[in-house]
Amino acid sequence: MKEEAKKGSILGLLPLGVFLIVFLGSGVITGDFYKMPAIVAFIIATIVGFSLNRKVSLGEKIEVFCKGAGNIDIISMIMIFILAGSFSSVAKAMGGVDSTVNLSLSILPPNLLVSGLFVIGCFISISMGTSMGTIAALGPIGIGIAAKTGIPAPLVIGAVVGGAMFGDNLSMISDTTIAATKTQGCELKDKFRVNFLIVLPAAIITAILLATITSGYSLGGSTSYRYDFIKVLPYLGVLVGALCGVNVFVLLSFGVVFAGAIGLFTNSFGLFGFIEAISGGISGMYELCLLVIIIGGLVELIKLNGGIDFILNFISSKIKTKKGAEFGIAALVSIVDLCTANNTIAIVTAGPLAKDIATKFDIDNRKTASILDIFSSCWQGIVPYGAQVLTAAGMVGISPVELIKYLHYPWLMLACGIIAITFGIPNLNKVNKRKKEVA
Template sequence: MNLSTWKAILLLILSFSVVLGGILYLDAPTTIVLITAGVVVIILSLIWGIKWKNIEEDLIETLKSMLPPILILLAVGMLIGAWMMSGTIPLIVYYGLKSIDPSLFLLITAIICSVMSIMAGTSWGTIGTVGVALMGVSIGLDVPLHYTAGAIVVGAFFGDKLSPLSDTTIMAPAMAGVRLVDHIKHMLWTTIPGYVISLILYFILGFQFDGQIENSENVELILSTLNENFNLNPLLIFPPILVLVLIYFKKPTLPVFGVGIIAGVLLAIIFQGRELLEVFTVLDGGYTDVTDVPIVDEILQRGGLSSMLGTVALLISAAIFGSPLKTAGVIQVLLDKIVEFAKNGKAMMTSSLTLHGILFTITGSYYVTYAVIGPIISPLYDKFGLQRKNWSRTMEDTGTALSPIIPWGVTGAFVADTLQVSTGEFFLYAPMTYLGIIFALIYIFSGIGISKTKHSVA
């Protein structure tokens, strides 16, 4: 049973009102706000005749789809703890501080993360490894952490969108029935402008840090403290290289991170003289050793499985919020309205972009939205004489690129928790994540960058 149109729209309005009011007005904890919104939707759905059994089944199915990213989250927490304890991340921070010009740091950060993500095909892997290390360098160079987080996100998701190894880059064209190479080429229209604007922003922001390293007493203090507390053997760079190589060769992410954790643990025992009990403690609670130098402790005290439990709770809350909307038929009602009101190609493309953006904002998971509405919308592009790669690009512009700035989404929660900078602090400094939507709309209404078939009626 699906709800009537007006009931579905009312559910959507009420749920969004609860979320926005709770987070923006009351400043309440996001997890509780999402659960509250989900309870409101469930209660009204039950009153209007939706069976609890159906709601429960969809909720369990959604939670099942979230299990792989939850396991990866927990693995990343342990990975960061292991690499801190082994000296791997301190080594990267040490040589980063010695070699990077502060005025170019943000620009270099974005480019490094871009190259890593394109090669490895994973934004999560890039952020959880080199991203964490670069945040440490940022602290040492006195570069605001929200600037650095923005640059890391732009670089990581630039690569994620364009790498043929990325799961989202593979999934979006698959759901639309498009060749992978055609999809990647077509994404350049919306991705490159936002990326270039982001790089220009980082170059301009860097002016304020010109010559800062010579005037910063922190740098020498951090270098000496790291040297005193760790055996900074060059071999400590082995774990991230190993992880990136394995991911490049398309090995499954979770086992790869497991290998990275084991490598970090072995190096911690060999080079840092750690005992097994210390290893287990750090894998659980993160690196907590104190150096008596606050700025160094801020760099080092991270990671651990328990550090990700709050994010896991957030993902479960998001499932409680988004799943009942699907059960109640809200998504189907919105799809039906697109078919009913789209009189031309421009209207259809605009409606599809808006719909996917809204649904992605609700669910926070491209695995859900790509799979659910990707195949349903695709035939509409055929109807209006438009090539389907326009649709696969739209899914990525309103999904992959948007994902790091949705606080309750799977990816957004991961980014904020791993970099320890909230979405609200860094999103303005990650312009590529939202500029793709603006450029997509410009192309829709101008006709530029829109691929048509021979029988186009757009």
């Protein structure tokens, strides 16, 4: 009986299947994969989860759901989302985004326009923590550069999307980074270092490739970009603080206060404008926070109904090595992202299961968090029905499918992720050994 219990039940995965059918089905039928809100699809899936396993009373199921929804990792994640939203909103309101973009463009080499735009996108996205914000900020500039130089607009916008996905994957205040580290129980700075080592070659190759393709183009005339360096400081402060290992709650709280102080000092807003920006940032995170709560409870119901044990047993029967388990985690989060077109949801959904797999096969939590973030982000930057590609394609006025061939960085990030798993890059055993020797 114990052995059967460990094998679990495929029926326990029915809620997840229902979610995918409802979410994907509505997208296929309507042609709009954002027509069905993910939160509604997850609520329907949760109702299905409650209807399973008649051996357990409804009261017990509610208790299990609430414990999952109120898990310490879930609540911590929500608090970080709220702080990250507040910081992004306040920094944007005081002009931080415009100043960061213009500062970057002012140092852009004229003979490396598209390559430089990609690098700027990397810097802005890693500072802002949002791919959509980066595309919104740099997209119009990229289109302007394309118009003045004759460089194909899809190529320029593809570079912008690539830069946006770089920071979406790595930024300390990105939803995906926060979700990946919290579900796997590792520090932001530790995940960043491992993740950075894996995707850096992709960024370098992309920059070189773009420079080579567009080397014959240049921007005629002189253009000046106005910026206030003081307004860039909050982003730099958060980035440096995160790399130094400052507690994320302290760091983001400091970022909100610092950005607010600069906004008040430069008269970008008044006291109530500062408060309104904080409120707007928090409001923007409401749906994501509620979604995380529901998913946290649903995962516990799936676990109660034997779904988690079934997948673990299935993977265990098919995978015999640590490397195979890492590919299994990569495939899991990739499939969920391809189905949901939302990398944060993909990580939050696949995260708890990935942690169980990682524990079973003794995979370092930094590597697991990096795999989750890399494979969800690369697909998010490629799928033609994802918000990033849809927005970028809309700016140029082309089909999202046509833009796919210009998305160099997401494709290279996918390749680097596969290579990292295949060849065990980075070798965390050596890294841990060196740390012990230094200590």
